[in-house]
Amino acid sequence: MNRPSPAETTAAADRILDTARTFAVVGASAKAHRPSHGVMRTLLDHGYEVVPVTPNATEIHGRTAYPRLADVPDDVTVDVVDVFRRSAFVGAHVDEAIAIGAKAVWMQLGVIDEAAAQRARDAGLEVVMDRCPAIELRRRGRQG
Numbered sequence: 001m002n003r004p005s006p007a008e009t010t011a012a013a014d015r016i017l018d019t020a021r022t023f024a025v026v027g028a029s030a031k032a033h034r035p036s037h038g039v040m041r042t043l044l045d046h047g048y049e050v051v052p053v054t055p056n057a058t059e060i061h062g063r064t065a066y067p068r069l070a071d072v073p074d075d076v077t078v079d080v081v082d083v084f085r086r087s088a089f090v091g092a093h094v095d096e097a098i099a100i101g102a103k104a105v106w107m108q109l110g111v112i113d114e115a116a117a118q119r120a121r122d123a124g125l126e127v128v129m130d131r132c133p134a135i136e137l138r139r140r141g142r143q144g
Contacts, residue, residue, distance in 0.1 A: 012127065013133070017137065019079070023049070023080045025039070025040050026083045028060050030056070035132075036084040042134040052065035053065065053068065078097075081094075087107075090111060090113035104126035106128045108131075
């Protein structure tokens with residue numbers, strides 16, 4: 001399958017933002033200057049729940065952090081796995097997202113793995129690649 005058009009990616013982003021409640025942020029950082037930190041704050045400010053996933057912190061934004069997606073408790077429903085890792089690491093996180101029953105995978109700006117994206121789509125997950133949910137939320141705020 002060819003990479004979705006920008007319009008198709010925007011539509012997928014909108015569907016995710018309209019239906020998701022909980023984002024697991026893989027590559028989360030407790031450091032305020034890191035992009036993942038700001039994106040988590042933006043998601044929280046827009047009413048989403050956030051589960052930080054990083055081996056480098058135990059808590060971020062008052063939320064318990066977990067070393068791996070597999071360590072997130074079973075009673076926590078993760079709708080979206082938002083990946084803040086280099087493209088070389090995305091495949092493993094997509095496979096984890098499929099394994100935990102996530103409904104979508106979101107790869108941040110500059111994070112691209114076509115094969116992993118296709119595996120996610122083949123497993124029935126929505127996929128957004130090379131976009132940022134904070135930017136998409138701002139775009140939506142300017143609409144209407």
